[in-house]
Amino acid sequence: MTTHTMTIQVHRTNLLTANQRLHWATRARMTRGLREKGSMSARAFGLPVMSSAVVNVYVTYPDRRARDVANLHPTAKAVIDGVVSDAKRLPNDTDEHLKGPFLWHDEGRTTRYPGLYVFRFEFEEVEAA
Numbered sequence: 001m002t003t004h005t006m007t008i009q010v011h012r013t014n015l016l017t018a019n020q021r022l023h024w025a026t027r028a029r030m031t032r033g034l035r036e037k038g039s040m041s042a043r044a045f046g047l048p049v050m051s052s053a054v055v056n057v058y059v060t061y062p063d064r065r066a067r068d069v070a071n072l073h074p075t076a077k078a079v080i081d082g083v084v085s086d087a088k089r090l091p092n093d094t095d096e097h098l099k100g101p102f103l104w105h106d107e108g109r110t111t112r113y114p115g116l117y118v119f120r121f122e123f124e125e126v127e128a129a
Contacts, residue, residue: 001126002124003122003123004045004050004122004123005122005123007119008038008041008118008121009116009119010034010037010075010119011116014033014034015075016031016034016078017072019071031074031078034079035078035081035086036086037079038079038082038083038086039083039086041082042082043087049088049089050090050123050125051097051125052090052097052098054099054100054123054124054126055100055101055121055122056102056104056121056122057100057102057119057122058106058122059103059117059120061110061117062117063112069105072117073101076103076121080098080101080121081093084098089123099126106118
């Protein structure tokens with residue numbers, strides 16, 4: 001099984017979180033921006049077309065403060081939608097073709113830049129179910 005990696009940086013002002021209460025238009029604009037980032041990154045990192053994959057997302061925070069990595073799921077989901085729907089690297093994001101995203105804190109590392117988060121997406125190709 002082959003693993004393909006893609007890394008993106010997201011400033012905290014562009015993060016979508018599970019706890020936000022945003023106006024629908026603001027949320028849509030932010031989601032669109034993250035999808036575009038995912039689509040462009042998939043092409044730039046040379047992500048191949050896959051029939052199905054498992055995706056693990058490793059998040060590096062700006063500092064060592066305690067955080068809940070699951071809270072960043074909406075950001076990861078928007079980026080993956082760009083990879084799948086816009087860059088067409090997977091047939092679709094149904095359970096048949098995509099397992100995850102599974103989010104993990106990239107322990108022991110920080111970006112050291114205030115407000116900057118790094119998301120490392122690891123797509124592991126698997127046989128279609």
